[in-house]
Amino acid sequence: MTTVDRQKLHSLREREEKRFVAEHPRSAELYRRAQGSLLGGVPMNWMKKWAGAFPVFVAHASGAHFTDVDGREYVDLCLGDTGAMTGHSPKVVADAMADRVREGITLMLPTEDAAWVGEELRRRFGLPYWQFTLTATDANRFAIRIAREITQRAKILVFHYCYHGTVDETFASLYDGVVGPRRGNIGPPVDPAETTRVVEFNDLNALEEALRHNDVACVLAEPAMTNVGIILPDEGYWNAAQQLAKRYGSLLIADETHSICAGPGGCTRLWNLQPDLFVLGKAIGSGIPGAAYGCTEEVAQRISARMELEDCDVGGVGGTLSGNAMSLAAMRVTLEQVLTPAAFERMIPLAARFASGVAEKISSAKLPWNVTQLGCRAEYTFCPQPPRNGGESAAAADFELERFLHLYALNRAVLLTPFHNMALMCPATSAEDVDLHTRVFAEAVGELV
Numbered sequence: 001m002t003t004v005d006r007q008k009l010h011s012l013r014e015r016e017e018k019r020f021v022a023e024h025p026r027s028a029e030l031y032r033r034a035q036g037s038l039l040g041g042v043p044m045n046w047m048k049k050w051a052g053a054f055p056v057f058v059a060h061a062s063g064a065h066f067t068d069v070d071g072r073e074y075v076d077l078c079l080g081d082t083g084a085m086t087g088h089s090p091k092v093v094a095d096a097m098a099d100r101v102r103e104g105i106t107l108m109l110p111t112e113d114a115a116w117v118g119e120e121l122r123r124r125f126g127l128p129y130w131q132f133t134l135t136a137t138d139a140n141r142f143a144i145r146i147a148r149e150i151t152q153r154a155k156i157l158v159f160h161y162c163y164h165g166t167v168d169e170t171f172a173s174l175y176d177g178v179v180g181p182r183r184g185n186i187g188p189p190v191d192p193a194e195t196t197r198v199v200e201f202n203d204l205n206a207l208e209e210a211l212r213h214n215d216v217a218c219v220l221a222e223p224a225m226t227n228v229g230i231i232l233p234d235e236g237y238w239n240a241a242q243q244l245a246k247r248y249g250s251l252l253i254a255d256e257t258h259s260i261c262a263g264p265g266g267c268t269r270l271w272n273l274q275p276d277l278f279v280l281g282k283a284i285g286s287g288i289p290g291a292a293y294g295c296t297e298e299v300a301q302r303i304s305a306r307m308e309l310e311d312c313d314v315g316g317v318g319g320t321l322s323g324n325a326m327s328l329a330a331m332r333v334t335l336e337q338v339l340t341p342a343a344f345e346r347m348i349p350l351a352a353r354f355a356s357g358v359a360e361k362i363s364s365a366k367l368p369w370n371v372t373q374l375g376c377r378a379e380y381t382f383c384p385q386p387p388r389n390g391g392e393s394a395a396a397a398d399f400e401l402e403r404f405l406h407l408y409a410l411n412r413a414v415l416l417t418p419f420h421n422m423a424l425m426c427p428a429t430s431a432e433d434v435d436l437h438t439r440v441f442a443e444a445v446g447e448l449v
């Protein structure tokens with residue numbers, strides 16, 4: 001097996017850093033200017049994590065491409081980390097937004113679109129009742145509240161290295177089997193060990209051990225993990241895990257915010273899962289802020305029985321802009337005309353093309369890396385076999401190598417997600433877009449080894 005020469009990696013990365021700075025003068029200028037008014041010079045702190053000395057500032061984006069303020073065009077395989085899995089500004093969404101924005105944006109009253117979207121979500125995912133928020137984070141928070149309320153249990157259970165948005169309870173990690181705050185957790189309100197049990201994905205014994213305390217309100221899970229590389233469930237895992245949750249009286253929340261990439265009905269439909277609650281966000285409105293959570297008949301009855309009309313606006317489940325007319329109009333047109341079965345039929349083979357191109361190069365360079373695909377998403381990790389859990393995947397992470405590969409791609413007009421090595425296809429992605437990445441990846445690997 002080939003090993004990466006760290007000295008060489010370091011000097012290649014320095015070369016790419018210099019090239020990046022030289023080729024992005026206008027972004028550099030805006031970044032300098034933003035230091036005066038934005039904390040860290042960025043609108044949100046994670047934007048500092050892009051490979052390169054500063055983030056590229058965007059001029060405009062359309063479909064699978066965007067152009068930066070220096071006039072450079074890119075193939076976008078990050079797609080707003082799934083927010084733009086629909087492609088940037090699909091015309092039908094732009095038109096629907098232009099209409100809706102002239103007809104009222106937010107009213108605290110429902111529109112017909114809300115009923116249409118509820119019916120479509122019911123049809124797609126099988127859960128009968130739906131509510132809307134602005135973010136998947138909020139949808140997860142409210143689903144957890146409902147689970148806690150109806151089970152009257154305090155704890156939630158998540159998988160090691162999960163990500164479900166900025167939900168306090170989920171920023172917990174395992175340290176030699178003991179739960180503590182995840183590295184980088186800013187101002188945890190309480191020690192997450194008080195609120196959260198954490199187990200490794202694909203470990204049924206650990207799951208049962210954690211559930212048998214009978215204090216877990218819900219298991220909050222992505223059916224396939226997508227935020228620490230892609231980790232697929234073992235054959236039969238969910239079948240058994242769902243049975244365990246049921247046996248110990250815990251509800252299952254399927255967070256399909258990312259795993260909707262598996263197909264129009266997400267992993268839930270593909271693998272015939274039976275979650276009690278279901279969360280979807282980001283791409284559901286083509287990136288117009290909006291998210292949804294759904295629940296079963298039983299959950300609906302149990303939570304409805306515990307809510308009083310007089311207090312229903314102060315229960316901790318809400319948000320003034322939640323379910324606004326604009327969000328719902330965006331969801332309707334996205335579900336009706338953009339994230340259609342036909343779109344997935346185009347997108348999924350492109351992810352397979354990405355994965356096989358990258359796998360071929362990994363194999364010919366004899367690198368101990370692998371590629372995994374979930375629907376229209378593909379990702380490579382720096383270990384010989386696809387990781388089976390978060391701990392294994394995190395142990396294989398290589399920050400410097402990752403940054404080098406990302407910067408190398410960025411300097412050659414390809415944007416990957418900044419947090420790991422994920423590539424996502426949208427309906428407008430072309431085979432040429434994918435092949436550009438394959439060529440650039442091959443070039444990078446060729447220089448490296």
Ligand SMILES: Cc1ncc(COP(=O)(O)O)c(C=O)c1O
Pocket residue numbers: 081135136137138140163164165166222227255256257258281282
């Ligand atoms: C699986 C999953 N759930 C929820 C979220 C939170 O989404 P948002 O940041 O839009 O609230 C994310 C964000 O990356 C996610 O990956």
